[in-house]
Amino acid sequence: MNVLEVKDLTVQYLTSRGRVHAVEGISWELRQAEALGIVGESGCGKTTVAMAIMGLLPSNAQVVEGKILLEGRDLLLLDAEEMRTIRWKRIAMVFQAAMNALNPVHRVGDQILEAMMAHDGELSEKEAQRRLEELCAMVGLDPRRMKDYPHQFSGGMRQRAVIAMALACNPTMLIADEPTTALDVMVADQILGQLRRLQLEMGLAILYISHDISVIARSCDRMGVMYAGQMVELGDTDEILDRPLHPYTRGLMRSYPKLRGPKTKLEPIPGEPPNLMDPPPGCRFCPRCPDKGASCPTERPPWIQAKEGHWVLCHKGEV
Amino acid sequence: MEREEREPMVVFDEVVKVYRATQSLLRRSRGEVRALDGVSFAIQKGEIFALVGESGSGKTTCGRLLVHLESPSSGRVLFQGQDLATLRGRSLREFRRRVQMIFQDPYQSLNPQLTVFQTVVEPLVVQRWGSHEDREQRVVEALEEVGLRPARDFMFRYPHQLSGGQRQRVAIARAMILEPQLVVADEPVSMLDASIQAQLLNMLLELKERHSLTLLFITHDLASARYLADRICVIYNGRIMEQGPTDLVIENPLHPYTKALLRAVPTVDRRKEELPPPACPVDSFLAPKEAACPFYSRCPDCTSRCMEKEAPLAEVEKDHYSACFLHYG
């Protein structure tokens, strides 16, 4: 059963300088109790996707096409009121650098309670307190610290607090956008471990968004790779990392220096991503692709299932 | 710590750097931060030396001391045998010609009001090098060397017209234009995307080879440190925990902190592993006693001795140093 299904989503931004083709025709699904990771570099459109799901796109954004089905219901067809009831109660999000967005003049516990009450007005105080303690246990915070202010918490603790706020209303699904970017290595590892535990023990479906493939590798069962607004590969994490099919994915893997194994020379992908105001007509990765075919520059590549559960956007996907 | 007779290019000798948190003319300052607490290491000519640590470890402070943006509170920083504190006038100018820095943030390290040309030519102007024609030529060479070809296309652009990767290349060109002997690279690629990071790491290697550079590479990323560096030095809370040739430190880490770092770094080769929790709670706010090992509260192997006294950095195997009681009696 799919918690979330995205079909042919296309989002564009209207700016004074032109139309930005931020997201183009992506389709994927997030299953129950699963961790799916979307990885891509800056400008690939991954944050736009998250915003579209949450109904938080800015006013100059236009969803040109597509459906976002949450347990069968198309979120794009909902109006603001309906979306507000869904937001936080069914899908919650941990934004990038959210730990820095905690209000410095309110106690941490109060902020979590506020998130709870804002979306579920019928909670009694007693119930809310009980839930707060539950949340602390879930994210690994000491309930006695709830009376502290954000500046008294370390970075990792603040991130846990923000996750607690997201989980306050017991959502079915969580979106974690760059959950560990501003954190130190060891703390980041702990947070990822905590999230994984939540996923496994509570059956929480998590959508991870990151520019760092190693974070996705650590936490996700399945992953999707985005490039220039398109999803170029989708499938099982281990499968993709061991046998990447798309040239971009392969190039990306070769861009990360390894901690173990022989020290091979990095082979970075030459060039830079395309300008999304004027994307190339055919395959968007073609200009940088080492494996170009005849039809690549002019014809849009097909989204094919090369192997069971492993999809790729490439003219040579059959390989 | 010297190799035979060769004098190391850089020596940090028991460097301490203290920042005062509050300033007051009338009262003694309350609250100080010991960014560096007795740091000693040496960099040999021609090597790439990686200083690895998390945020707040003091690694950036080391870089800033080395380029003489700041001075140590105590201890000495030596470059080619000369104490930086004694540099004045001409010797200072000479020093500035030989030691340069690449900053971390490509969005802030270029003056938004100046063109690429104006930014890259600045060191030449300041050092009064060459004529107008000479300078123009040098700028073109420098830009092409960092991959901004053809240089003419980039010279008159402003930073906001360039991508992050391009800006960082400009910053590197600026650092290289005087043909320095030592370059301090403070997290030069951390703010860039993975594929651009890889391009620039390779470029740094090439530049080092071509110009016989000595490089101090400051980073929090062990994987890129392993890729670039000849020697790795691990710093935590203002003190050096471990130091040695790259392969030794990575394959056979000695200090518990190094081991913890290696386990915690997410890499593409590690999947979905569950890290065993450390013996001591990680997020505790306990401030260790002044003299204790800085890693005490987070160390799985900590003992009561670690709480009382910090272990000095000692050579455990050839050229491989660690500051931990585990390794000696």
Add this chain to the structure above:
Amino acid sequence: MASSREIGKERSLGGRAHFLRHLGENWAIYRKNPMGMGGLGLLVLFGLMALASFIPPLLDPMYHPMSGVDPEIDTSVGPSARHLLGTDFMGRDILSQLLTGARVALLIGVSAAFMAVAIGTMVGMVAGYFGGIVDTLLMRLADIVMVLPGLLVILILSSVAGQLSIWNLVLIIALLKWAGVSRIIRSQTLSLKVRPYVEAARVAGASHTRIMFRHMLPNVLPLSFLYMTFGVTSAILIEASLSFLGFGDPSTVSWGMMLQWVWKTGHMFKAPYWLLPPGICISLITLAFYLIGRAMDEVLNPRLRKEVLEQ
């Protein structure tokens, strides 16, 4: 292949061309702001008035604001075909006085504000950049100056020194008003000082002067301009107040001076055609600069802009 002379030209043009190009972008933003356009419109109006002030005496000597004598009128009379706004108590033409007043207001306002901002910017930059004892001393000085009751000081000075000329006034206003600007510029300098590109210049070996003038000043100037617009308003008001109280320069005609004459000659309630024009002009010119200042704030501070450009 561009010759070095082209490079040189480009290099010196670099700063200016950049400013000019930015002027285009900034103008586009400014244009969309109704307050800014209103303010600018008013300013243009006053500018035209100032320019037009040279015309009346050329038409006929009797229209001279100070010494114009109308052979037929020697008292204050209302508007007529001869004198569009009427005459003052000596038969002098009010309209030409009003036009001259515009010239004086703009001259004083802009000069005083410019000087105040120039001094304030220099002091603020030096204090912020060097820090330490220099900073402390300069800022204490600024505090003292800020606390001085401006008008009172000027009144005391003018009663001690006798009549103050227009240029004395400009200087005194500048010396009283630089302090506020210096604090703001100092803050800005403090934040610029730690920007990596400034540090990169230090690492390259740039001297303090070079860093201040090449790297900091251009980034600080927009703020200075903003404060200049505020400064003009207050300079004009100070001059008007002083003239009204009788401490101005009697040899120049300003709006404040006109108000003083109305009052002193007892025509306050008898000659609205004489009282109202200068009063309204003072209010409007103040409004003009205020509106311009608000619009400039939006230009300089991208976060205040209404349009959001997304990628």
